[in-house]
Amino acid sequence: MKSTEFNLDFKREERTGLSEAIFCGGKSTKQINAILEAISKAGRSVLLTHLTSDKFQEFSIELKSCIDFDPSSNTGFFSTPYPLLPSKNIAIITAGTSDAAVAAEAARTLTFFGHRYELIQDIGVAGLWRLLDRVDEIEKFPIIIVVAGMDGALPTVIGGLVSGAIIALPTSVGYGAAESGRTALNASLTSCTAGIVVVNIDNGYGAACAAIRMLTAASRSN
Structure with missing residues (x-):
C-alpha cells in the first residue's frame, strides 16, 4: 500500500x-x-x-x-499475533542479565510469529560451570540464539559444545575496548568454531528472523 x-x-x-x-x-x-x-x-x-x-x-x-x-x-x-506452533525448537541464551533487553526483542519476535522458545539466562563464560550444568538441555534445541556482549565469547564456547545451529547476537553491553558491541561482533565473526551465523549488534529482531528462516527451510526439505 x-x-x-x-x-x-x-x-x-x-x-x-x-x-x-x-x-x-x-x-x-x-x-x-x-x-x-x-x-x-x-x-x-x-x-x-x-x-x-x-x-x-x-x-x-x-x-x-x-x-x-x-x-x-x-x-x-x-492486533493479533500468529497462533503459537506446538513445537519448541529454539533456545535463547544470554551471557548475563545485562543482555536481557536484546534477548527480549528476539523472544517477542519469535512469539509474534508463533514460535515457542526456551529462555536460558545468565550462563556466561565468567562462571563456566553455569553453562556446563545446562549443556545437555541446550543440546536438545536445533537452533540456538546466543546473546552476549563484553568479549562475546559465549557463542564460540557453545558452538564447540553442541551440534545445533548457532546464531550469535552481539550486544552493546560493555565499556572501554568493548566499543559498544563491536568487540563482541568481531569476536563472533572471527570465531574458531565453524559455522556460526552472526547478526548485527543488538539486533534481536534479526536473530529471531534468522532462526525462523532456518526452521522454514528445514520444513521444506522434509
Whole structure:
C-alpha cells in the first residue's frame, strides 16, 4: 500500500515467509499512526520494534488499546499475533542479565510469529560451570540464539559444545575496548568454531528472523 510517506509491503510474507515489521525508531507518532491505520484497514497484524515507552505514551488511548506493548523489549504487537506452533525448537541464551533487553526483542519476535522458545539466562563464560550444568538441555534445541556482549565469547564456547545451529547476537553491553558491541561482533565473526551465523549488534529482531528462516527451510526439505 502506497502513500506519500510510506509504501507497505503486504507481499513480503508470500516471498520470504516473514511479514513486514515496523521499525519505530526515527518515526514520528503521526507517521506511526498513519502506518497502523493503513495496516488496520488491510486487516493485517504487525510487529513494532524500537517502540520506546515515551513514544508509546504519545499514542491515543484508542491506539494504545490495540497494541500489546512490552517496555522490556521496546516492542509492540498491533492486533493479533500468529497462533503459537506446538513445537519448541529454539533456545535463547544470554551471557548475563545485562543482555536481557536484546534477548527480549528476539523472544517477542519469535512469539509474534508463533514460535515457542526456551529462555536460558545468565550462563556466561565468567562462571563456566553455569553453562556446563545446562549443556545437555541446550543440546536438545536445533537452533540456538546466543546473546552476549563484553568479549562475546559465549557463542564460540557453545558452538564447540553442541551440534545445533548457532546464531550469535552481539550486544552493546560493555565499556572501554568493548566499543559498544563491536568487540563482541568481531569476536563472533572471527570465531574458531565453524559455522556460526552472526547478526548485527543488538539486533534481536534479526536473530529471531534468522532462526525462523532456518526452521522454514528445514520444513521444506522434509
